[in-house]
Amino acid sequence: MCTIAQWPSVLTLAALALAGSTAAAQVPILREPGKCGGWRVAPLDAAAFGVPEPRKFSVQDSGFCSQYSHSGWEKPLRLYLGEGAFDYRPLIESAVSLWNTALRGFSRTDVIQLDTLIQPRTYTLSEQFWSNPEPEYKANLGDGQSVIYFKGGGDSNAVYSFAYLRTDRDQRMVESDIYINTTHEDLYGNNLALTELLFPVDAEHGVYTLVNSTFVTILHELGHAIGLAHVPVSGNIMSYHYMPGVGEAWEVPLALALSAAIHGQTDADPNTVSQLPFVSRHADITPYMVVTEESLLSQRDLFTLTTRLGEQDRIALMCVYDFDDWNDSP
């Protein structure tokens, strides 16, 4: 199990990324490690659970809202750290913050409230969790606590991370548990990245966004935990083939910086292109990869810190929650 160091600042990471260049071939992995295994919703007997009688809340729409969402929270979601989660606390906090910021027009209170002080009743998972998860994750439900777990040790090519939710009969969320599969990280270290070509520089080189794969997975599963389904439009956190689309904010400034650098190199030989900051050889990048180059790790963390939700992610939130930004005084 790896521990993530203090999350560095954007400026520090930008400086690191600019200082370095990419050269060494990276280690490809065969399969996207952060892909979602979906979500499962189990009905709950409201009376048995002691929740108050429901009011209006439900997603009964037959249009896209019923595809983008399934249920929602009326009270804040209190999320506890289960086995392995403390090692990923900075990533969890960043992901929680992103959703809470997006939900601010729904509630001035943070919708997801991370409880790092109290150990949940069901704290550990069995070593066979990923090889035979079904009975265990079902057994974990019904204790009234929403918990995020990080567990490895399974067949990483067989089981994806997933969320397991419990709702009352009126589709209000009462419990959301998240299970993150860390088998790839345990094997290769905390340096997995999702990559996307931001723009080509020439036939052999391009600028890529690299994003911490585990962070995107946490963000995605948290989306399920607050009631979102998959969004079939790429560029969203809740997309089937999710790509964070984080490059949009960086595309113009990076292109300008590279243009200036290239024009400043009047005597440049063709090999200098690969020495420019943020420029990688296409051959060195795979869609899901283990990053070994230090400058690429800085690049990955920089893009990760500036991840944003997609447009359809926000539309899906509006399907579930009654936002009140309009004329709302702070």
Ligand SMILES: [Zn+2]
């Ligand atoms: Zn999913």
